[in-house]
Structures are given as structure tokens and as C-alpha cells.
Amino acid sequence: MKNTVLAIAIAAGLAAAPALLLAQEGNAGNSGFFINGNVGQSNLSKDAYDDNDVGFGVNGGYRWALNPNVAIGLEAGYTDLGKFKAKDSLNAAGLPDAKVSGWNVGVDGHFNINPNWYVSARGGLFRGDVKGAYFVDTTPVYVDDTSTKYYAGAGFGYDFSNNFSVGLNYDYYKVDKAGLSLDPSLVSVSAEYRF
DSSP states (O other): OHHHHHHHHHHHHHHHGGGGGGOOSOSTTOOEEEEEEEEEEEEEEETTEEEEEEEEEEEEEEEEEEETTEEEEEEEEEEEEEEEOBOGGGGGGTOOOEEEEEEEEEEEEEEESSSSEEEEEEEEEEEEEEEEEEEETTEEEEEEEEEEEEEEEEEEEEESSSSEEEEEEEEEEOOEETTEEOOOEEEEEEEEEEO
């Protein structure tokens, strides 16, 4: 799995290399629409589950420039955190894989620390479809439901131009329904286009 994340990071870097020639001032001073996508390694290590998978997300929204270095906006999107196997010691119990995917809506910020480098933050409501199981004493309880909780994340990256950036992000998703609490995280490489 680590090799997959490394390969994705290298591919994103190579795809962005031509944009190095176009490097201009960062985008935080510009108001407008954006769309971004991210892919990376999701992780779940809680209760009966301890596994990694490939996760991805797509978001779109609009940011308002508060000054030349700060833009705050609204975003909405979809995230698939993948599926996670039960701990090795519990495989014989027949627990199903845990699965988490869903829709998010929230706020985000893009903060330039110089004309090209930026830090970012995001957070809001995550409505996730959750499948999995947990134990009450020795009896498994199966859950296939929808959890409405929150997500939060932070990242940093490089603005190659006013329209394009690449970043590295960490996002946390709170997932809790009918006694099943999962709370996966995602470390990902992202690319964003602003127009």
C-alpha cells in the first residue's frame, strides 16, 4: 500500500512538472470557483478493524478572497474511504469488511505563506454510508446504515499558477452509527483547478 501512495505522489509530481514553467503568484487573492480531487491511503484502526485501503475524494466549491493571502469558501463533494478487514484475530468470527463512503459539505480555507506555498484547512458535515460490525459480549452486531457526523482536515501544497495547485493532505472522518464507531482517516495527494 505504501508503494501505491508513493507511486501516486510521483505521478502527480510528474504531471505537474510542466506547470513549474508557469509559476506565478498564489491564488489566495483570487475569488472564484474550484474543483479538486485527491487519492491516497485510508486507515482504520479501531475496535474490531485494523486495515488500510485506497481512498479518494472529489470536491467543488467557491472561495472568497479576504486579502491577497487568504481565501475562505464553501465546498461540497464525495469521498470513498474504501473497505477495511477485521483484525487478524477476529477473521474467524466472520465479521464483514467495514466500508465507508459518503457526501460532505463544509467550509475550507487556502492560506498562502508566500506567493506559491500554501496551507489549507477544511471541515464540515459528513453523511456517510457505513457497513461493518462490532461485538456485544461475544455476539456480533451488524450495521448497514447512514452516519451523519463531521470531517476535518489540513494540508499544504504548491500553487503552480493562479489556476492550478498540488498538495498533501490529512483528513479525519467521524463515523458513528448504531453502536459502530469507525472514524477512518485519509492521507492523500490532491490536485486543484480554479476558474
